[in-house]
Amino acid sequence: KAGVTQTPRYLIKTRGQQVTLSCSPISGHRSVSWYQQTPGQGLQFLFEYFSETQRNKGNFPGRFSGRQFSNSRSEMNVSTLELGDSALYLCASSLVAGRSDRISYEQYFGPGTRLTVT
Amino acid sequence: LAKTTQPISMDSYEGQEVNITCSHNNIATNDYITWYQQFPSQGPRFIIQGYKTKVTNEVASLFIPADRKSSTLSLPRVSLSDTAVYYCLVGDKTDKLIFGTGTRLQVFP
Numbered sequence: 001k002a003g004v005t006q007t008p009r010y011l012i013k014t015r016g017q018q019v020t021l022s023c024s025p026i027s028g029h030r031s032v033s034w035y036q037q038t039p040g041q042g043l044q045f046l047f048e049y050f051s052e053t054q055r056n057k058g059n060f061p062g063r064f065s066g067r068q069f070s071n072s073r074s075e076m077n078v079s080t081l082e083l084g085d086s087a088l089y090l091c092a093s094s095l096v097a098g099r100s101d102r103i104s105y106e107q108y109f110g111p112g113t114r115l116t117v118t
Numbered sequence: 119l120a121k122t123t124q125p126i127s128m129d130s131y132e133g134q135e136v137n138i139t140c141s142h143n144n145i146a147t148n149d150y151i152t153w154y155q156q157f158p159s160q161g162p163r164f165i166i167q168g169y170k171t172k173v174t175n176e177v178a179s180l181f182i183p184a185d186r187k188s189s190t191l192s193l194p195r196v197s198l199s200d201t202a203v204y205y206c207l208v209g210d211k212t213d214k215l216i217f218g219t220g221t222r223l224q225v226f227p
């Protein structure tokens with residue numbers, strides 16, 4: 001079974017530009033989450049999508065947005081890029097977000113997109 | 119917002135048991151506690167998850183006390199290939215997903 005794929009793997013953008021990152025989850029997985037990883041802040045949750053609906057959102061400004069398509073593929077967009085947006089952006093997929101009445105976070109991560117803002 | 123803290127780093131030798139603790143003071147009532155391993159230039163990899171008491175799989179054990187305000191990942195007989203950063207992941211009572219600060223484990227021969 002193919003793993004989570006993310007494109008592009010590397011990206012260099014200039015301040016003020018916008019960027020779109022893409023994620024294809026494992027076949028059959030309907031939940032997709034996005035994370036930002038930086039040396040200073042560590043791994044931070046951006047948002048989660050399930051069946052094309054944003055179900056959960058982290059503490060990031062509105063410049064960060066995402067969407068999920070009917071085939072579960074997801075994109076995230078960052079507008080008006082700032083230097084501080086330079087990070088590794090990780091996508092993770094999971095089968096379901098809940099198991100009976102408990103919330104499972106067994107996720108499978110892609111290799112990430114390394115974004116550099118200059 | 120929940121604080122999820124871990125020791126910054128740990129050193130061990132091959133063959134030893136390693137225990138890494140994560141403190142999560144505001145964990146949501148219904149959420150599992152999940153642990154991940156991350157190698158350089160790779161996304162985190164799922165290791166184990168549990169709700170309470172003890173869970174064991176082929177690579178690790180997870181100990182969770184009754185109050186669920188902490189959890190301990192136990193790696194039996196580590197090898198050089200276990201050198202990585204380990205993260206806990208929990209949901210807090212405001213429905214936010216919080217990764218721990220990460221523990222860099224270095225295994226020496």
